[in-house]
Amino acid sequence: MSLPLSQLNALWGPPLARVDTGNAIERVSTDSRSDLTGALFVPLVGDRFDGHSFLMTALETAEAAVAQQGRITPEMVARAGELGKPLWAVADTQLAYQQLGRLWRRHLGAPVVAVTGSAGKTTTRELIRAVLAPLGPVLASSGNENNDVGVPLTLLKGDTTTAAYVVEMGMRGLGEIERLSLCAEPDVAVITNIGTAHIGRLGSREAIAQAKTEITAALVPEGLVVIPAGDPLLEAALARGWQGRVRRVALADEVSGFDAALPAADLVGSLEEGQQLRLEQGPLLPLPLEGRHNARNFLLALAVAQELGVPLAEQGAAPWAVAVPGGRSRKLQVAGVEVLDETYNASPESMLAALELLAHQPLAAGGRRYAVLGTMLELGEHSLALHRQVAERAKQLRLDGLVIVDAGAEGEAMQAAAEGLARLARVAEPEAAAAPLGAWLCPGDVVLLKASRAVALERLLPLLGCSGGRP
Numbered sequence: 001m002s003l004p005l006s007q008l009n010a011l012w013g014p015p016l017a018r019v020d021t022g023n024a025i026e027r028v029s030t031d032s033r034s035d036l037t038g039a040l041f042v043p044l045v046g047d048r049f050d051g052h053s054f055l056m057t058a059l060e061t062a063e064a065a066v067a068q069q070g071r072i073t074p075e076m077v078a079r080a081g082e083l084g085k086p087l088w089a090v091a092d093t094q095l096a097y098q099q100l101g102r103l104w105r106r107h108l109g110a111p112v113v114a115v116t117g118s119a120g121k122t123t124t125r126e127l128i129r130a131v132l133a134p135l136g137p138v139l140a141s142s143g144n145e146n147n148d149v150g151v152p153l154t155l156l157k158g159d160t161t162t163a164a165y166v167v168e169m170g171m172r173g174l175g176e177i178e179r180l181s182l183c184a185e186p187d188v189a190v191i192t193n194i195g196t197a198h199i200g201r202l203g204s205r206e207a208i209a210q211a212k213t214e215i216t217a218a219l220v221p222e223g224l225v226v227i228p229a230g231d232p233l234l235e236a237a238l239a240r241g242w243q244g245r246v247r248r249v250a251l252a253d254e255v256s257g258f259d260a261a262l263p264a265a266d267l268v269g270s271l272e273e274g275q276q277l278r279l280e281q282g283p284l285l286p287l288p289l290e291g292r293h294n295a296r297n298f299l300l301a302l303a304v305a306q307e308l309g310v311p312l313a314e315q316g317a318a319p320w321a322v323a324v325p326g327g328r329s330r331k332l333q334v335a336g337v338e339v340l341d342e343t344y345n346a347s348p349e350s351m352l353a354a355l356e357l358l359a360h361q362p363l364a365a366g367g368r369r370y371a372v373l374g375t376m377l378e379l380g381e382h383s384l385a386l387h388r389q390v391a392e393r394a395k396q397l398r399l400d401g402l403v404i405v406d407a408g409a410e411g412e413a414m415q416a417a418a419e420g421l422a423r424l425a426r427v428a429e430p431e432a433a434a435a436p437l438g439a440w441l442c443p444g445d446v447v448l449l450k451a452s453r454a455v456a457l458e459r460l461l462p463l464l465g466c467s468g469g470r471p
Contacts, residue, residue, distance in 0.1 A: 002026050003107055005064055005086055008040075011099055012066070012088040017080035025063050028100050028156045030149075036062040042097050043067060044149065051093070052076075059085050068093045094148055098183040101152025105185065110139075110162045112155075112184050113304055116169040116177055116215050117192025118208060119350040120297050121146070123324055124192050125168045127288060127301035130320035134310050136163030143325065146170035151180045164308060171211050172201055172378075178214035188307055189215040190226045190300050194234045197347035200380025209237035216242040226303045228296060229265035230258035247307070249299035251292065252280070267303050271295055282312050288322040289329050291360075293353035326458075334464045336443025342450040343458040346376045348386045352393055354450045359397040364444035368400035370423075372433050372460065373414065374451025375406045384413045391417035401425075401440050403433045405455060430456060434463035 002024035009021060026038035032054035041062040043051025052071045059065055059079055064086040067076060072089055080087035090096040105112060113132075115125045129140040139162050141154045146168040154167055169180045181189075194209045202208050213234070216225060221244060227234055229248035238246065250258070250265035258265075269277040275287045277295055279302075287295055302312055324330065330341040338361070342354045351373065358369055371394055379386050391414035394402050401423030404414045415426045425436035441447065441464070451457040 002038075003104065005040075007103065008064075008086075008088060011103070012090055012096070015064075015080075015086035015088045016072070016077045017085065017087045019081065019084045019086055021064075021086050023063060028097070028104070029062075030097065030153075032058045038063050040100070041065040042093055042100070043071075044093055044097065045071070059083055059087070064088075066090050066093060066096050098148065098152045098179065101155035101183050102185060104158065105155045105165070108158050108160070108162060110158060110164055111187040111308055112165040112167060113188045113190065113308075114167050114169055114181065114184055114186035114215055114219075115190045115192070116171070116212050117190075118195030118197040118212070119347050119353070120192040120293060121168050121170065123289065123294060123329060124190060124297040124300055125166050126322050126324050127294075127298055127320075128166045128190070128304050130288060130322045131301045131305040132164050132166070132308060132310060133321070135308065137161050138164050138166060140166035141168040144170075146180075148176070148179060151183050155184060169215060171214075172198055174202070174207065174211050175214070177211060178217040181215050181217040181219065183218075185218045185220060186215070186223065187220055188224050188226065188304055189219050190304060191215065191228075191234065191238075192297060192300065193228060193349060194231060194237075195347055195349035196379065196382065196386060197349070197376075198378050199382050200378040203380070205233055206237070209233045210240075213237045213241055216244075219244070224307050226300050226307075228300070230254060230262060232259060232262060235262055247303045249296065249303055251296060251299070267299055267306075269295065269299050279312060285312075288320040289324070291329075291353060291357040293350075293357075294329065332461070334461070337441050337464065338446045339461070339464065340446065340448040340450075341458070341461070342448060343456075343461075345453045346374070346450050348376060348379070348390060351376065351390045351450060354448055355390070355393050355397055355399075358399070358446065358448040361446045363446065366442075367444035367446065368440075368442075370401040370403070370437070370440060370445060370447040371399055372403040372405060372437070372447065372449045372451075372457065374404075374430070374455035374457050375408070375410045377452045377454055383410055387411075388413045388417040390414065394418055395421055400445075401436075403427065403436055405430055405433055405451060405457065430459040431463060433460050437464060 004024045005021040025040040029039045030042050030044050041058040066088045129138045132138045171177045224245045226247050229250040248265045249267045252270040268280045278284045328344050332339040387410040395418050404411050404426040407428035
């Protein structure tokens with residue numbers, strides 16, 4: 001694929017170096033170390049780096065470049081002219097990068113699915129990628145490519161073979177998802193839930209709902225929003241900014257508890273034995289991932305599949321290739337102990353969902369269930385109460401043991417709430433959790449590991465053992 005350079009004049013006006021813009025670019029790069037042949041170079045500016053430092057070198061091989069006003073030198077302009085390379089001046093190279101992502105996406109014309117929510121974004125993204133596979137090559141965000149740089153990066157990876165995009169959108173404050181929506185111009189927007197992640201920054205669930213529903217800012221007018229049914233906060237926030245189509249999903253045993261004044265679910269599924277989901281007026285499908293929360297995420301993905309023309313009947317024809325990144329929905333076997341690796345990140349909602357998953361794990365004879373829980377970040381004044389809530393749920397589920405990884409006030413609150421569990425320990429660092437676990441764990445046991453990213457709970461994994469004995 002190639003993009004005519006002349007189209008960039010419509011974005012930014014004529015280039016500083018008045019040269020021929022009749023050529024085309026094959027890709028966009030922000031890395032001066034990469035092969036820039038046929039590329040447009042965009043020097044991004046960060047807290048600890050400035051890509052403009054490498055602009056002169058990049059011009060030697062790049063097809064063209066942009067530069068930020070105030071950082072352009074006469075030498076840059078002169079060199080671009082000598083080389084016959086167009087050099088555009090822009091107010092903000094990060095915004096220019098997003099504009100390029102949008103332009104590239106329009107040029108390709110492949111449908112874009114955008115995904116946000118307080119929890120489950122990445123898992124839902126991967127489920128959507130899997131169910132859309134019958135369409136052809138599906139390009140999705142990877143790693144942490146869910147921000148101002150990651151979203152355009154994902155869009156710019158597309159080529160003429162791309163059948164669909166699945167773009168994850170994260171945020172830490174108001175206005176961020178709106179920018180990402182303007183960049184991606186999605187055809188379908190998915191909101192997994194409205195929880196309490198980042199409530200310390202935004203102050204309330206109402207503000208979180210406002211931030212998440214910004215995903216509709218540039219949703220195409222004929223587009224679709226897919227949400228879980230039964231959330232009045234989400235419904236109210238969505239109605240303020242979107243008057244178009246909405247499709248709602250729910251698990252069958254949840255429907256009776258919904259407010260009758262809220263819109264009904266359009267796609268309903270019942271969880272059945274053997275990790276299967278039976279759709280109302282539809283087929284029985286195997287669940288790609290365990291847990292009620294993942295069944296709900298799967299319903300969101302199936303609604304997207306239907307919207308983009310993939311019949312639900314085709315979804316059970318072959319196993320899904322769901323590649324969830326490490327530290328999410330991953331099962332490991334360590335010396336006969338099953339480890340539920342949820343170490344990547346944590347919010348109150350995902351903590352509670354993981355505990356429910358642990359509580360429903362089948363056990364071998366004599367097997368027991370344990371959890372190692374670290375802290376959750378950015379909860380502000382709600383932090384102690386939310387940490388207590390998680391520990392109280394662990395106690396209600398009658399876990400056989402709990403290790404809390406935190407030496408501060410949150411860890412103290414969790415410990416107090418969990419008093420009464422048969423085995424309870426509190427440590428300051430992940431590695432220190434190996435001591436109580438080493439005394440408790442035996443082959444046949446199941447242990448959950450979950451905490452916010454900053455806790456780095458994965459450091460515990462290589463230290464797990466099973467030297468404990470049955471009581």
